[in-house]
Amino acid sequence: MKQLLIMLTLMQLTFVSCEGQTATPKEKKNTMSETKKNPVYSKSDSSKVNLSEEEWKKILPSDVYYIARQKGTERPWTSKFEKFDEVGTYFCAACGNALFKSDTKFESGCGWPSFYEPISKGSIIYTPDNSHGMQRTEVQCGRCKAHLGHVFEDGPPPTGLRYCINGVILDFEKAKETEKKYNENKG
Numbered sequence: 232m233k234q235l236l237i238m239l240t241l242m243q244l245t246f247v248s249c250e251g252q253t254a255t256p257k258e259k260k261n262t263m264s265e266t267k268k269n270p271v272y273s274k275s276d277s278s279k280v281n282l283s284e285e286e287w288k289k290i291l292p293s294d295v296y297y298i299a300r301q302k303g304t305e306r307p308w309t310s311k312f313e314k315f316d317e318v319g320t321y322f323c324a325a326c327g328n329a330l331f332k333s334d335t336k337f338e339s340g341c342g343w344p345s346f347y348e349p350i351s352k353g354s355i356i357y358t359p360d361n362s363h364g365m366q367r368t369e370v371q372c373g374r375c376k377a378h379l380g381h382v383f384e385d386g387p388p389p390t391g392l393r394y395c396i397n398g399v400i401l402d403f404e405k406a407k408e409t410e411k412k413y414n415e416n417k418g
């Protein structure tokens with residue numbers, strides 16, 4: 232009898248915690264790390280995003296803000312995308328702009344997700360970066376100017392380029408979902 236009571240109590244507890252987790256079922260999940268509301272995030276709106284640093288800070292998760300707006304660098308080998316070979320598209324985690332396709336991703340061994348070509352010419356902005364005593368080319372999101380990483384000239388053919396990108400600033404969407412959304416937007 233005592234055992235039964237304990238079981239019932241446990242079951243009740245389980246129900247309570249389940250309800251707690253699903254308190255906001257209608258909230259659309261864009262990324263796993265996204266808990267704040269981001270009004271500029273859109274995979275269909277290509278208009279440029281121009282927000283103050285203060286506004287960015289309000290709408291971006293702190294790890295994304297650190298990379299995107301403070302030009303931070305995540306620790307190497309920490310991104311789940313570093314060894315990740317699913318077919319789909321990578322988007323900017325700050326604004327939803329499409330950046331890379333999975334078929335241009337390659338294992339560079341450098342510790343960060345690497346690509347040899349962006350999805351389109353306008354998807355990325357290039358800026359000379361002479362910080363830390365190095366001459367590098369910084370790559371930023373073409374829509375919101377989030378810092379993504381750097382591009383180096385030691386990549387594989389056909390471009391010979393290696394876009395070394397912080398995984399934190401990437402949002403991945405599997406190919407089928409991308410296709411479905413594309414058709415929905417078209418219709």
Ligand SMILES: [Zn+2]
Nearest residue numbers: 323326372375
């Ligand atoms: Zn962006």
